[in-house]
Amino acid sequence: xxxxxxxxxxxxxxxxAALVASHAxxxxxxxxxxxxxxxxxxxxxxxxxxxxxxxxxxFPRSTRDGFACRxxxxxxxxxxxxxxATRAGQPPAGPLPTASAWEIMTGAPIPAGADAVxxxxxxxxxxxxxxxxxxxxxxxGENIVPQAAQARAGDELLPAGTLIGPAQIALAAACGQSTxxxxxxxxxxxxxxGDEVVPVESDPAPGQIRNSNGxxxxxxxxxxxxxxxxxxxxxxxxxxxxxxxxxxxxxxxLLITGGVSxxxxxxxxxxxxxxxxxxxxxxxxxxxxxxxxxxxxxxxIPPAALIQNQSRTxxxxxxxxxxxxxxxxxLLFAAPILxxxxxxxxxxxxxALARLGGEVKSKPGLTRFFHAHCTFAGDLPEVSWLGWHGSxxxxxxxxxxxxxxxxxxxAQIPAGATVRIxxx
Ligand code: AMP
Ligand code: MG
Numbered sequence: 001x002x003x004x005x006x007x008x009x010x011x012x013x014x015x016x017a018a019l020v021a022s023h024a025x026x027x028x029x030x031x032x033x034x035x036x037x038x039x040x041x042x043x044x045x046x047x048x049x050x051x052x053x054x055x056x057x058x059f060p061r062s063t064r065d066g067f068a069c070r071x072x073x074x075x076x077x078x079x080x081x082x083x084x085a086t087r088a089g090q091p092p093a094g095p096l097p098t099a100s101a102w103e104i105m106t107g108a109p110i111p112a113g114a115d116a117v118x119x120x121x122x123x124x125x126x127x128x129x130x131x132x133x134x135x136x137x138x139x140x141g142e143n144i145v146p147q148a149a150q151a152r153a154g155d156e157l158l159p160a161g162t163l164i165g166p167a168q169i170a171l172a173a174a175c176g177q178s179t180x181x182x183x184x185x186x187x188x189x190x191x192x193x194g195d196e197v198v199p200v201e202s203d204p205a206p207g208q209i210r211n212s213n214g215x216x217x218x219x220x221x222x223x224x225x226x227x228x229x230x231x232x233x234x235x236x237x238x239x240x241x242x243x244x245x246x247x248x249x250x251x252x253x254l255l256i257t258g259g260v261s262x263x264x265x266x267x268x269x270x271x272x273x274x275x276x277x278x279x280x281x282x283x284x285x286x287x288x289x290x291x292x293x294x295x296x297x298x299x300x301i302p303p304a305a306l307i308q309n310q311s312r313t314x315x316x317x318x319x320x321x322x323x324x325x326x327x328x329x330x331l332l333f334a335a336p337i338l339x340x341x342x343x344x345x346x347x348x349x350x351x352a353l354a355r356l357g358g359e360v361k362s363k364p365g366l367t368r369f370f371h372a373h374c375t376f377a378g379d380l381p382e383v384s385w386l387g388w389h390g391s392x393x394x395x396x397x398x399x400x401x402x403x404x405x406x407x408x409x410x411a412q413i414p415a416g417a418t419v420r421i422x423x424x
Pocket of ligand 2: 193195258259265
């Protein structure tokens with residue numbers, strides 16, 4: 001079979017990652033934008049920049065309960081006459097007379113003429129007069145957020161391509177956006193192949209296993225911004241694969257698990273070749289996940305339905321069937337492509353640095369991604385390897401919260417070393 005593949009075959013991790021990243025950078029959203037209610041926008045991707053509809057904050061606001069004043073007057077510790085009060089929600093008041101202070105609540109507009117706020121905890125109030133208690137003094141601007149400190153009306157607050165989460169929803173709400181323009185979620189076909197693989201709800205016969213990759217990949221697709229389209233398990237025959245691939249052509253991205261190794265019943269690559277695939281790589285020097293395949297097949301989109309920037313090819317990732325291999329190769333290679341099709345600017349994968357909890361031994365030759373557990377309680381994240389019982393150890397992966405990355409040339413990494421972790 002290999003003679004029918006073009007030359008790119010097994011790449012190092014960095015080379016494969018760079019290839020996927022440059023590919024992702026050239027991809028655009030999978031369809032035209034639509035509007036969704038703000039309340040339903042979490043996990044979607046902004047299709048238009050979010051603009052400030054007015055200054056943020058819209059007026060100089062107090063960050064404390066206390067007394068608006070002139071800092072220079074307050075710092076003399078003279079008793080200042082209480083000239084009025086403003087509660088949150090009331091319009092800006094003032095002007096503040098000289099030698100006076102103005103009672104003010106957190107979030108309320110500062111009266112004209114005041115330049116600072118004395119905190120209620122730092123003053124003495126006697127007979128309608130307020131005095132800043134020594135030894136405290138006050139600088140102009142203290143406890144005030146000036147108007148437009150965060151943004152001016154018309155400023156771009158978020159660019160198109162931002163993944164929407166709680167903070168973005170809060171900002172959009174502050175700008176009066178009850179709906180948002182978002183890109184469509186790319187439709188991602190998920191084909192789990194293997195004669196031994198049976199649906200989750202079935203009772204496996206001896207030698208059979210339940211399809212755990214399908215639901216896992218569906219969850220990963222959803223959390224990356226895609227719309228999973230989960231197929232029933234596909235048998236290891238050319239006919240079954242051809243039929244499933246023909247149906248899956250109506251997706252924006254194709255994920256196949258299993259059948260990409262060198263075994264007698266690993267039929268995915270020949271099936272992709274029959275669909276006219278061009279292969280970018282057919283393996284990467286990583287563990288787990290070495291047989292991972294990245295290919296493109298002609299997309300079956302009628303030319304009239306093509307939108308601007310839409311790819312005329314369909315990306316296809318063939319992920320090895322072992323559950324941990326599938327998870328790792330999804331995060332490393334499928335997620336960036338999917339994020340790009342979802343219109344996202346941040347495409348991952350996301351790495352961070354952590355301190356290694358205990359010594360880890362490796363063998364040079366492959367970049368390794370071992371499921372691991374990271375605690376974030378100390379000054380630096382600390383990562384502990386959970387041991388390796390093969391790339392099918394779902395129970396261990398479910399207790400993990402990251403992957404420990406061991407570079408290709410590493411043989412032994414001592415406890416306390418700074419290491420990279422892959423986040424998910
Ligand atoms: P393969 O990549 O087809 O050689 O499969 C490698 C290993 O992963 C085998 O032990 C399979 O039984 C297992 N496997 C394949 N597909 C799945 C799946 N959908 N869910 C769980 N395990 C799988
Ligand atoms: Mg198989």
